[in-house]
Amino acid sequence: MxxxxxxxxxxxxxxxxxxxxxxxxxxxxxxxxxxxxxxxxxxxxxxxxxxxxxxxxxxxxxxxxxxxxxxxxxxxxxxxxxxxxxxxxxxxxxxxxxxxxxxxxxxxxxxxxxxxxxxxSVFKSADSHEQGVLDFGRVAVDLSMRRVMVAGHPVELTAKEFEVLCVMARRPGQVFSKGQLLDLVWGYDKDVNTSAVTVLIRRLREKIEKNPSQPTFIRTVWGIGYRFEPNGELGR
CATH class of the missing domain: 3.40.50.2300 (Response regulator)
Known part of the structure; x- marks a missing residue:
């Protein structure tokens, strides 16, 4: 179609x-x-x-x-x-x-x-083949349903927010630079400022963190980028 x-x-x-x-x-x-x-x-x-x-x-x-x-x-x-x-x-x-x-x-x-x-299309295809839920306690990512639960309640994410969260949650602990996230999620970096990643990370934190100003799941690695902390729930 x-x-x-x-x-x-x-x-x-x-x-x-x-x-x-x-x-x-x-x-x-x-x-x-x-x-x-x-x-x-x-x-x-x-x-x-x-x-x-x-x-x-x-x-x-x-x-x-x-x-x-x-x-x-x-x-x-x-x-x-x-x-x-x-x-x-x-x-x-x-x-x-x-x-x-x-x-x-x-x-x-x-x-x-x-x-x-x-x-x-690529993310939807990957999610349909990769079944199950990435469960991190307070935050759970349902790959097949493309749904995120926070403290047992569904949270609405945009397509880009979901994709960034999936990229990081599938590789917990790995550090991603802003450039890598641009390449993996946006597919290119021409004319797209890394501030787009900063804004998106801030929106994600507002939706999944207890205290977005002191995040425990999406951690900043100063001078490099971000990583997803699988034991983020223990940070509170």
């Missing part, structure tokens, strides 16, 4: 370019010209990936990211004309998987879409 992509962009020229390039690559494309229409289309159609502009009439891209993350882990790429890193990090904090700054190359957008969908 064709992968379906929803493009939410108020610039007609950009929408048209995105549609032509995506359809050329075999994707089915849904288009929305403002935030409210985009939200309605997301609700009405099963979507494999969303491309959304930050500055939209009706409802901005940040709000759309937030709304999507409250109900699904559908990958999101945000488009922004803003050069300020704080604006890009805001999108990542709200659950976006990647970003492109305008003006951007349509080929670069297609490459990022390919990489994200390929990574999601």
């Amino acid at each position: 064709k992968k379906r992509i929803l493009v939410i962009e108020d610039d007609e020229n950009i929408r048209d370019v995105c549609r032509r390039y995506m359809e050329r690559e075999g994707y089915e494309v849904l288009m929305a010209a403002d935030g409210r229409e985009g939200s309605e289309m997301f609700q009405a159609h099963e979507t494999d990936l969303v491309v959304v502009d930050v500055m939209l009439p009706g409802k901005d891209g940040y709000q759309i990211c937030q709304d999507i993350r409250q109900q699904a882990d559908t990958p999101i790429i945000i488009l922004t004309a803003r050069g300020d890193e704080r604006d890009r990090l805001m999108g990542l904090t709200l659950g976006a998987d990647d970003y492109l700054t305008k003006p951007f190359s349509p080929r670069e957008l297609i490459l990022r879409i390919h990489n994200i969908l390929r990574r999601v």
Whole structure:
């Protein structure tokens, strides 16, 4: 089946370019010209990936990211004309998987879409073949169901959050640099700042740690990166 992509962009020229390039690559494309229409289309159609502009009439891209993350882990790429890193990090904090700054190359957008969908497919395939639960006491990762339990309660993670947690939890004690996590989870590191990893790790800690400011499961190895501590529960 064709992968379906929803493009939410108020610039007609950009929408048209995105549609032509995506359809050329075999994707089915849904288009929305403002935030409210985009939200309605997301609700009405099963979507494999969303491309959304930050500055939209009706409802901005940040709000759309937030709304999507409250109900699904559908990958999101945000488009922004803003050069300020704080604006890009805001999108990542709200659950976006990647970003492109305008003006951007349509080929670069297609490459990022390919990489994200390929990574999601690889992780889902690996999880379906690797059955069982990685149980670390307070935190448990159900690989086949792609579900995380914290203190016996389900916790909603985005696709990227789940993938990063799985990469680290499958190799407890191993230290991963930010560059390694970018390569393993994002699939590339071109133009993707390691701050994306920092933001994602912070979100993960907020969801699984008792005290995110003093994490016991996802530990920082200063000057190198991060490691998953299998005995994190004992740290409290």
